[in-house]
Amino acid sequence: MVLNDSDRQLIAAIQGGLPMVARPYAAIGQQLGLDESAVLARVAELQESGLIKRMGVVVRHRALGYSANAMVVWDVPDADIERIGRLLADESCVTLCYQRPRRLPHWPYNLFCMIHGRERDSVLRRISQIVAFHSLEDIQHQVLFSPRAFKQRGARYAELDKLQPESRSLHGRT
């Protein structure tokens, strides 16, 4: 999908969230000089195109008590990656599952998934269950827990277009 200037303005206006008012698209339209119906139609198109993958409440896991945030990395034989990627992605409590390149000799892992839970022990139990259930004992994996988030915010696309290095401090954190 090709984005025009109007789309970029629209994305900039909604990427930080919809205004929490009765008619949010009318409020955005007012800001951009567009009709409510035009805003709504374009947002729906952005969603149908897949650029917006979902519209809804974006939760903050850590604040909600899901502090045991584990990235599990696997060294999967290339021939098996599609099969294993799909079965991990279908597991409940797996919130991402991506293939990424190996960087040998430093980094042998090519499949990444995120598993969130309230405590470290329950996440480790869940991983053991997944390994046993799918017979993944021969596939090397590592569990990287995250004790701290230094920065955490949604990707911001529109504002980056005009970004100059000196304006960075404005966006230093959220």
Next chain:
Amino acid sequence: MKSRNNDPAILSTPVALTALEKTLLNDFQRGLPMTATPFADVAAQTGVSEEMVIDTLQSLQQRGLISRVGPVFAPRRAGASTLAALSVPEDQLDEVAGIVNEFAEVNHNYQREHDYNLWFVVTAPDQSQVDRVLAEIESATGLPVLDLPLERSFYIDLGFPLWC
């Protein structure tokens, strides 16, 4: 390094939630009605008033439990991005994390328990800017960056189940 004292992202205290809050958190991470009055439509589905829905969402946001109500963009569609990691000497971790945080193109930055102990996501309008940011981070920190761009996603994001 900036103060983290009030950052809800690092607090892990159990949170007491009302039934309506749980419903909004669990059931509306996707599929916000694409209508002129999404909050009224959510209200109709949950059997409360529109005002109640808006007030509750505002309260969840003020308490730092949700970041927003709105779009989640697909990775790699608008612009370019990568997952990157640094292996930072333990006593320099705060300082290096602060340097990485200063880049507006960095939208996530986590400590992780591994030799590669700092992991961050770089997002920019195009690949050349992603590469430039990684090069600037290498020169600002004096550490080589592990660059792990997305090759394929097996996951369809349906939001985050709160029963895990």
